[in-house]
């Protein structure tokens with residue numbers, strides 16, 4: 001499933017194509033939504049935002065299109081009139097004079113008054129967004145210390161969108177590695193120093209992934225590994241999907257475990273229990 005950084009980059013592409021443009025034609029591929037096509041036709045797109053893994057397309061007539069890709073959804077942007085060759089089901093099409101923003105395969109789609117967004121349950125229950133530029137690491141540290149979260153293993157906590165929105169499976173492994181925190185650690189057992197490191201890594205690794213298009217290792221290291229001729233898959237992550245390979249930092253073999261039914265990777269030496 002795409003995580004916060006991937007969704008945000010998808011939103012950037014859509015925004016570049018349709019923001020500030022009048023939507024001339026709207027299509028909905030889900031029966032329950034077809035009545036909304038008229039309401040959105042002729043409106044202008046004001047913003048394409050994200051909250052966690054949800055994408056929010058705001059229109060100047062007071063409505064917002066909420067969509068969540070879940071496992072299969074995919075947005076594509078094309079020149080108008082040039083539809084991609086795909087077997088996917090078209091679920092939303094927003095056509096401006098020049099471009100089309102097309103959502104395929106997703107089924108978690110709603111149209112609602114923008115003013116109702118904060119109370120809309122899938123949005124209301126989200127924690128702070130890791131890509132929110134106004135969010136500071138001290139707020140994340142406070143959240144880690146909150147009794148609501150501090151007694152749970154970080155491996156479970158970091159998949160809970162109510163704790164922090166936008167973190168998914170690869171970010172979970174990469175953030176815990178960057179902070180040197182073992183997956184089974186509970187925030188209440190961590191030192192103040194470790195909480196600070198974890199809070200800072202939560203934001204810095206997520207933001208780096210957004211800026212680099214999914215690379216979470218430090219820039220200098222990624223450059224060096226690339227120069228050694230390693231493929232992107234080998235220099236993208238510190239631990240994720242690197243089971244059996246040596247840690248970039250200490251040489252120890254990366255371990256894979258299952259945590260909250262999803263695969264998690266860590267370095268036993270850099271992240272001691």
Ligand SMILES: [Zn+2]
Pocket residue numbers: 247248249250251252267268269270271
């Ligand atoms: Zn290591």
